[in-house]
Amino acid sequence: ILNVEQSPQSLHVQEGDSTNFTCSFPSSNFYALHWYRWETAKSPEALFVMTLNGDEKKKGRISATLNTKEGYSYLYIKGSQPEDSATYLCAFSSNQFYFGTGTSLTVIP
Amino acid sequence: DSGVTQTPKHLITATGQRVTLRCSPRSGDLSVYWYQQSLDQGLQFLIQYYNGEERAKGNILERFSAQQFPDLHSELNLSSLELGDSALYFCASSPTGGDSYEQYFGPGTRLTVT
Numbered sequence: 001i002l003n004v005e006q007s008p009q010s011l012h013v014q015e016g017d018s019t020n021f022t023c024s025f026p027s028s029n030f031y032a033l034h035w036y037r038w039e040t041a042k043s044p045e046a047l048f049v050m051t052l053n054g055d056e057k058k059k060g061r062i063s064a065t066l067n068t069k070e071g072y073s074y075l076y077i078k079g080s081q082p083e084d085s086a087t088y089l090c091a092f093s094s095n096q097f098y099f100g101t102g103t104s105l106t107v108i109p
Numbered sequence: 110d111s112g113v114t115q116t117p118k119h120l121i122t123a124t125g126q127r128v129t130l131r132c133s134p135r136s137g138d139l140s141v142y143w144y145q146q147s148l149d150q151g152l153q154f155l156i157q158y159y160n161g162e163e164r165a166k167g168n169i170l171e172r173f174s175a176q177q178f179p180d181l182h183s184e185l186n187l188s189s190l191e192l193g194d195s196a197l198y199f200c201a202s203s204p205t206g207g208d209s210y211e212q213y214f215g216p217g218t219r220l221t222v223t
Contacts, residue, residue, distance in 0.1 A: 046211035
């Protein structure tokens with residue numbers, strides 16, 4: 001079983017703050033790194049899929065970077081809003097999918 | 110709404126029983142994935158099917174099996190159920206079998222084993 005670690009486990013920020021989380025994964029047998037946004041009582045929603053070292057993806061105020069050589073990805077949220085409150089999950093794809101336990105973000109109005 | 114449908118939404122059954130969970134992927138998607146989320150664990154990958162064939166296998170118990178039919182819907186069969194099988198089961202779909210595509214999750218089936 002491969003280890004995918006996310007930090008921090010939870011985060012409380014004020015509205016308007018920018019924030020970032022980390023996903024660490026094994027640097028060998030890498031296929032892809034997925035980021036999901038998961039609101040309470042809903043299903044995970046895909047944010048990004050990244051496959052190449054150095055990949056950067058952006059969707060609105062959310063962006064992500066990927067370093068496959070050292071085995072980490074960062075997710076950034078610029079100017080957090082209350083509607084960004086959710087758990088952010090990463091998943092490492094090798095010959096199967098391994099999920100981290102997520103970072104729970106609460107944005108305080 | 111992701112376009113992925115799962116039935117039933119809730120299922121309550123007794124230990125030792127067998128149940129079938131059903132998933133219909135988004136229109137045009139060929140791959141279906143099954144995941145389990147237990148209370149004390151994160152999201153666990155069970156199995157992936159692509160165009161009717163098993164493509165990848167995760168931590169799926171021998172008591173569990175799945176298949177994907179010619180119309181691309183998939184079923185997850187859980188047998189000899191134990192209390193520990195109580196969980197939320199998600200199905201997801203993607204356009205192809207490759208890992209570089211986004212997966213679209215269904216609403217889940219909550220299974221309670223009593």
